Amino acid sequence: MSLHRLVYMSTAVGVLRADELDKVYLRAKASNAAAGITGLLLFYEGTFLQLLEGPAAGISSLMQKLRRDKRHANLIILESSPIETRIFPAAPMQHIPARNLSIGEKQAFSDLRMAVNARPAMVGSPAPGADNGLAAFLASFAQVRAA
Numbered sequence: 001m002s003l004h005r006l007v008y009m010s011t012a013v014g015v016l017r018a019d020e021l022d023k024v025y026l027r028a029k030a031s032n033a034a035a036g037i038t039g040l041l042l043f044y045e046g047t048f049l050q051l052l053e054g055p056a057a058g059i060s061s062l063m064q065k066l067r068r069d070k071r072h073a074n075l076i077i078l079e080s081s082p083i084e085t086r087i088f089p090a091a092p093m094q095h096i097p098a099r100n101l102s103i104g105e106k107q108a109f110s111d112l113r114m115a116v117n118a119r120p121a122m123v124g125s126p127a128p129g130a131d132n133g134l135a136a137f138l139a140s141f142a143q144v145r146a147a
């Protein structure tokens with residue numbers, strides 16, 4: 001079974017209430033667990049950053065759902081590649097609320113969003129995140145919050 005990793009950034013449509021966000025997380029956890037998908041979902045200042053890892057077919061069908069989901073828009077793929085091992089092997093969808101992000105993490109998130117928005121010509125492939133610290137930013141959550 002081939003493993004795939006996909007990272008995207010998207011913009012929340014309207015103001016998502018906390019209970020609506022919770023619904024997304026709960027739903028994501030349940031269906032990801034069933035599909036063998038793991039990852040990370042960050043939400044800060046109206047922007048989602050999600051990392052998905054799992055069977056290639058499962059990631060692909062989830063992406064079709066995500067692209068149709070009206071709760072967010074401007075979905076930009078930052079990374080999409082086959083992988084040998086997962087960065088986030090444990091959680092069906094680790095979720096870190098904005099209030100738990102450190103000042104440095106918020107800054108890194110904003111920088112990343114600016115880098116992505118400043119380079120629309122690079123949307124898709126090669127990944128805009130490849131040289132702007134995306135991998136290190138995401139991996140830092142796996143190390144710090146895995147426990």
Ligand SMILES: Cc1cc2nc3c(=O)[nH]c(=O)nc-3n(C[C@H](O)[C@H](O)[C@H](O)COP(=O)(O)O)c2cc1C
Nearest residue numbers: 024027028031032048050062065066069071072093
């Ligand atoms: C930012 C965001 C992240 C999401 N992440 C997931 C996810 O990781 N897994 C998942 O099954 N659904 C996720 N969803 C919800 C899907 O878009 C979709 O609504 C859900 O899979 C239900 O689809 P279905 O009823 O057609 O099966 C997410 C939605 C949003 C807005």
